[in-house]
Amino acid sequence: MRVKGKHVMFSFVLLITGFLVSLSYQYTSHTNQQGPPLSDSQWQEEDELRNEVISEQQVNQKLTDSLREVQRQIKTVEDDISTSERLYLNLVEDIDQLRMVTGSVGVSGEGIHVKLDDAEYVPGEDNPNHYIVHEQHIQQIVDELLVAGAEAIAVNGHRIHQQSYIQCIGPVIEIDGETSFSPFEVTAIGDSETLDESLNLVGGVKDQLVNQNIDIRIEKRNEIILDPFFSEKG
Amino acid sequence: MWLPLLALIIGILFGFLTDFQISDEYSSYLSIAVLAALDTLVGGIRAHLEKTFDDKVFITGFFTNIFLAASLAFLGVHLGVDLYLAAVFAFGVRLFHNIAIIRRIFLVKWTKKSDSTTKD
Numbered sequence: 194m195r196v197k198g199k200h201v202m203f204s205f206v207l208l209i210t211g212f213l214v215s216l217s218y219q220y221t222s223h224t225n226q227q228g229p230p231l232s233d234s235q236w237q238e239e240d241e242l243r244n245e246v247i248s249e250q251q252v253n254q255k256l257t258d259s260l261r262e263v264q265r266q267i268k269t270v271e272d273d274i275s276t277s278e279r280l281y282l283n284l285v286e287d288i289d290q291l292r293m294v295t296g297s298v299g300v301s302g303e304g305i306h307v308k309l310d311d312a313e314y315v316p317g318e319d320n321p322n323h324y325i326v327h328e329q330h331i332q333q334i335v336d337e338l339l340v341a342g343a344e345a346i347a348v349n350g351h352r353i354h355q356q357s358y359i360q361c362i363g364p365v366i367e368i369d370g371e372t373s374f375s376p377f378e379v380t381a382i383g384d385s386e387t388l389d390e391s392l393n394l395v396g397g398v399k400d401q402l403v404n405q406n407i408d409i410r411i412e413k414r415n416e417i418i419l420d421p422f423f424s425e426k427g
Numbered sequence: 428m429w430l431p432l433l434a435l436i437i438g439i440l441f442g443f444l445t446d447f448q449i450s451d452e453y454s455s456y457l458s459i460a461v462l463a464a465l466d467t468l469v470g471g472i473r474a475h476l477e478k479t480f481d482d483k484v485f486i487t488g489f490f491t492n493i494f495l496a497a498s499l500a501f502l503g504v505h506l507g508v509d510l511y512l513a514a515v516f517a518f519g520v521r522l523f524h525n526i527a528i529i530r531r532i533f534l535v536k537w538t539k540k541s542d543s544t545t546k547d
Contacts, residue, residue, distance in 0.1 A: 199482050204434030206471070206489050210464040211435045215442025217461045220454065 296354040296422035304382040310408040341391035343381035
């Protein structure tokens with residue numbers, strides 16, 4: 194009986210011992226499979242490398258953000274540029290249009306040609322003043338043409354613009370500081386039909402001028418070229 | 428005599444078949460437990476050979492040694508001092524001491540036997 198109890202205890206102790214030993218053995222072989230244990234310096238190095246990678250990633254993240262920001266700015270700037278280019282194109286077209294109107298550039302197109310000349314026959318005792326073309330006659334023609342919708346007008350080749358003046362200086366007239374002689378040729382660009390009719394109205398400009406003994410000739414032309422206001426005169 | 432041997436084999440089998448992982452911080456506990464078990468075992472063999480074997484001493488020694496070593500290692504881990512080394516050292520020294528005594532006993536026995544055979 195005593196021997197058996199001792200044996201049981203022995204077996205119990207040996208069981209635990211065997212269990213522990215084999216467990217320890219298994220544990221060691223497991224850790225060996227996982228590769229050699231890392232030394233402190235290796236740990237440190239790995240840690241440093243990991244930190245480096247993380248910081249690099251953070252830097253990358255920041256750079257990506259800023260890149261995105263810059264791309265966004267570029268897009269805005271490009272949009273602005275395209276908008277303003279369109280605006281500039283419109284403005285340039287407007288300027289071209291306005292320059293045509295103000296006489297800064299040459300224009301061409303269909304229009305009307307009016308020739309005013311002094312009367313050829315002057316009765317002896319009469320005042321010759323009544324038989325020559327005066328500045329107000331030209332002014333009348335120009336006004337009538339402008340009212341009728343002429344886009345550009347020139348008198349003897351001098352372009353008439355907003356601030357032009359037509360002045361009488363004795364036997365000749367002065368247009369913007371340049372003297373002109375008879376015969377006077379008024380050329381206007383616009384709808385030639387309308388301009389012609391406006392001048393030929395009954396009791397209109399033509400009739401008045403004819404009554405004042407002025408030789409007036411009106412002809413429609415398909416192509417009239419007007420020089421710009423500030424062009425060099427030969 | 429076959430029961431302890433069977434128990435040893437069963438224990439070893441259990442140890443191999445149980446597939447639980449021990450994390451690194453508990454590896455010192457395991458090493459101490461193994462050492463304590465071996466120490467007690469060798470101490471038991473030595474006592475048996477010296478004919479002073481007492482099963483109560485043996486069993487209590489076995490368990491208290493393991494428990495004490497584990498608690499010492501636990502304390503060491505929490506104090507930041509490698510106290511389990513002290514247990515390893517103590518068990519190691521005792522293990523070798525016991526083995527040396529066992530060797531001498533066997534040596535004495537063997538010389539006696541050879542003496543008796545030569546005398547006969």
